[in-house]
Amino acid sequence: MFAVYAAEPNADAPLDSLTVGERPEPEVPDGWVAVTVTAASLNMHDLWTLRGVGIKPDQFPMILGCDGAGKLADGTDVVLHSVITSPGWRGEETLDPKRTLLTEKHQGTFAETVVVPERNAVPMPSGMTAVQAAVMGTAWLTAYRMLFVKSGLRPGQTMLVQGASGGVSTALVQLGRAAGMRVWVTGRSEEKRALAEKLGAHATFPSGERLPERVDAVFETVGEATWSHSMRALRPGGVIVVSGSTSGPNPGADLQRLFFLQLSVIGSTMGTRDELADLLTFVANAGISPEIGLELPMEQAEEGFRAMLDGDTAGKIVFTR
Structure with missing residues (x-):
């Protein structure tokens, strides 16, 4: 499948390891779901991943992208919650010492398909676009x-x-x-x-x-x-x-x-799945339109990464499929 990924860690020249190409289709474990990605937003965390920060060398190649929006197999529009807890954790997910984000252990959202735990696919409010929803999760x-x-x-x-x-x-x-x-x-x-x-x-x-x-x-x-x-x-x-x-x-x-x-x-670090659901409702009810600084096809991801690396941002950078 098509994906934007970090081929290897590169601390000094992170964009040199940014690759646009093909990756294997993901497997879907029990309790997880496959989401067809329609839009995903860029975060500083993706640049840190390219540098090899917060990720072990043996985790590469790693598909980038912490958050996004897409569709389930039945057509349901969803927003992705990127905090993934360790097996058996029952408390607030941001306090799990073994929690991870997408792109740290599990492949990310800059791809045709991303696989997440079922509870991490949060229903998208009606009237919200995929581009708007893609910036919500991080x-x-x-x-x-x-x-x-x-x-x-x-x-x-x-x-x-x-x-x-x-x-x-x-x-x-x-x-x-x-x-x-x-x-x-x-x-x-x-x-x-x-x-x-x-x-x-x-x-x-x-x-x-x-x-x-x-x-x-x-x-x-x-x-x-x-x-x-x-x-x-x-x-x-x-x-x-x-x-x-x-x-x-x-x-x-x-x-x-x-x-x-x-x-x-x-x-304060990230947020919980329930807080994401509340955020989505608040944004929809208040009629807030998130500021999108740059929207690009995922194939042009390098342009977005370069803008972030250079500090040329004015709102969120979003990639679409």
């Missing part, structure tokens, strides 16, 4: 969990999103606006800040600029480059919710500010 689910499960924010409070144009950031802006938050965003360029305003941000600021007042919560996916600003931006008792560290994983902790102002730092 970036939007991460944003939903950060905002509605972890932050403790109430409608009317002020949230700051660090970074204006990435997939999680644009989702946070749209979800926060729809939920009645006051949404502030930082961005490195006027173009990126304009995108955030188009998506519903009430105000935008250059990265690192002092804000007019302190905020109730900061949403962090950037890491070292923005951390000190995030700490300074919080009101006493405020919270930083962290789901990534694209600029570096080791920010200065600023412990004196942390304890003196009684700030909270909360980690």
